[in-house]
Amino acid sequence: MSLFKAEAAKSAFFTIRQSGRPVEPGERWLFGLGMGGIALFLALFVLLPLCTLFLRSVYDRDGAFVGLANFTAFLEAPTLVRSVVNSLSLSLLTTVITVALAFLYAFCLTRTRMAGKGLFRLLAQIPLLAPSLLPAIALVYLFGNKGILRGLLMGESIYGPIGIVMGEVFYTFPHAVMILTVALSTSDARLYEAAEALGAGAWKRFVTITLPGVRYGLISAVFVVFTLVVTDFGVPKVIGGSTNMLATEVYKQVVGLQNFGMGAVVGIVLLVPAVLAFAADWFWQRRQMALLSARSVPFQPRENPVGDRLAFLFCALVGGLLLGLLGVAGFASIVTFWPYNLTPTLANYDFAEFDAAGWSSYANSLTLAFWTALAGTAIVFAGAWLVERAPGRAAMKGAVRLLAILPLAVPGMVLGLAYIFFFNAPWNPLGWLYHGMAILVLATVAHFYTVSHLTAVTALKQLDAEFEAVSASLKVPVWTTFLRVTVPLCLPAILDIAIYFFVNAMTTVSAVVFLYAPETKPASVAVLNMDDAGEVAGAAAMAMMIVLTSAVVRALHALLSRVLQARTQAWRHR
């Protein structure tokens, strides 16, 4: 409805600039409050805790000031060169593989009319639903020395670079798909029609319209995947064998040696990719034009029997692989003793048998995931909208942008420790947050802020700022435009963000492991504890419960999206 008004009123406008809408005094106040709120949130839950931790890098273990001694010690460490080389090369390789696969996958989902799109969307999410232990177990059962398919590795060992790349591709795939699907799903059909009328072939249209259109999403995906791999220690820890990575160095320093100073040093080094990402983001975001102007005509893929079938085959292959890994983990949860006694059993699901907390940790996880999804989505989307749409305050926006990208580069373990140092400090008035569910929720929101923020930004960038300009000229208050135009238009992205928070909160371990209290222990930690105790099958079983829960929520989300889509996204179809 607003769309028509917008169309009609548009001719009244002569100058349209991004963020250049006139602002009422009341709105200015609101914008200021909002920006301040977001900046304060990020400062309190990202910047200050990290600063508290990084300050440790100039102290030794006994708390004596040592200047840059920790940094020189790090530079002289014999394993450093190799771990930097390993981290960079394996992360690059993973990034190339993941982004290529994810781009094709997202392209099939958005630009073809293949069958089973809803199913494939769900399949792409599988890795998100699973705690990182599941793929590790599955990869060992498949490619380990007793694995079913070890012949495929031709004598190479899974414990090392091969295992790391396989595990990381699995782990990062949904992140890339999520960003790229959002980027690809908004496009202006008029461009394609014009190009076709001018005689441009399919390839030319792809190169000149599609690729430039998703440039921002593509670059975000590359940086997200790269940074995720560089900072992840879960996969290399479990399946990397002796291959040293920078992130496993953090693990060694913090958990192995309890040397927080050195851990902080490696943590600082790990921030480098994020800072680069920020620079690139800043550079590119000035060039991204809105793809969807007020008079856009949504792109509708046409039927193409051969292409659609190829797309289906590709997605079936990728989705099948993802499902296959999950299936192997499911199998792991019902065998008696791998690989010597394969008798199926359900005994592994009797968690009280392995873990004192039994099923209560599962309930804790539900609470955590619910609040994370609710709070996280509201904060992230409002924050992204303010950064993209509020007028002026360039410096503050820059700061918020940087802080929003930062969490991606911070290994969860580093964040968890930083939270202890900051929130448990005797002088901190926020100390009451520590040791409750709230700190787990806040840590999880902060930990997964970046990808959600990028998704929201990608969705928002594709909406023309004219919407606000037009509604302003119609004297519609800005929050009305936000609630009645922006939010409905971005609803698919918003739901994606909510679900992203939910499933990540179900599986997150590395940050919360330092923060949970006896009565808030989440299921993901229980999984780790059980695996620790040698209960691989019990761990797999609890992990499967997490997967099932997330899958059910995901399915509900799909249903809800469909209903909402019909109501708010009808404009995308002709």
Add this chain to the structure above:
Amino acid sequence: MIRRTTLLGTCALALLAAVTSATGAGAATRLTVYTALENEQLTPYKKAFEADNPGIEIEWVRDSTGVVTAKLLAEKDNPKADVVWGLAASSLMILDTQGMLMPYQPKGAEELKTGFRDAKTPPAWVGMDAWMAAICFNTVEAEKKKLPKPASWADLLKPEYKGQIVMPNPASSGTGFLAVSGWLQTMGADKGWSYMDKLNDNIALYTHSGSKPCKMAAAGEYPIGISIEYTGAQQKTKGAPIDVILASEGVGWEMEATAIVKGTQKAEAAKALADWAASRKANEQYVNFYQVTAHPGVTKETPNYPKNAEAAMNKTNDFVWAAANRDRILADWEKRYGAKSEPKS
């Protein structure tokens, strides 16, 4: 649309309320106990203690030794734990040097073996039981590969074991360090390092977790894992075709111990727990899982546990030396073997 969101929110809140109300609160004194005990020990230990001490309730925060120690150290300025029950003595020694423990002589602690408590009076920590470095040997895989059963550390250097052995990285895992410091103490520095040089040639890979090598051996991934005897016994009980071997030269060992955290608001309850943890009754619980306990009078056959564990433990096990030289040893170790790259198969 708005109405629908509200409805959704209400439903979710109702669900939450149902979920959270399941965990009720009692009037008892709640002790927050940090621990690295195995999962299966938590319930029996808690039940046994609470049965003897009505009015005190244990709330566990359990994780691996490294994580719990890191958490305790990070919380140093504002401790959240009341008691640490079941953490490596070497970790407690670190906490003690940071002034984080409240020395306390539990009732009856004088009955415990002398090596099993802090030398100071009153002791900062009191031992519970010992665990040690062991070799987990998969008999089924060994049969297939025609590998003889090793009986000593020296056996592991045999060329036929090349690429068949897994051990924990001592920088990531306390168990790994236990083995390394054990070799250095019994063989002396020169022989110890030259032993590890040769052993390194046979090692397929170094893991980050201490129990992982035994689990890998149990699953047949690699036939031999240098790990913890406890994990070995546990895996064997679960049906793994492994033998748990305590090397004939003697093995490095470590103990689990109890300590009260300085600054606890619940000192009386904490002392009650410390008393109980040192009692004969508590040791009768420990012996269900570990053969060597702090109490000299408590013994029992533990299923699938290697025989003569007490005899196999290194006589000269200097925790203070190990703690003082840890950084140096690990730096040396990293220099020599840390860069070992891809596993050789």
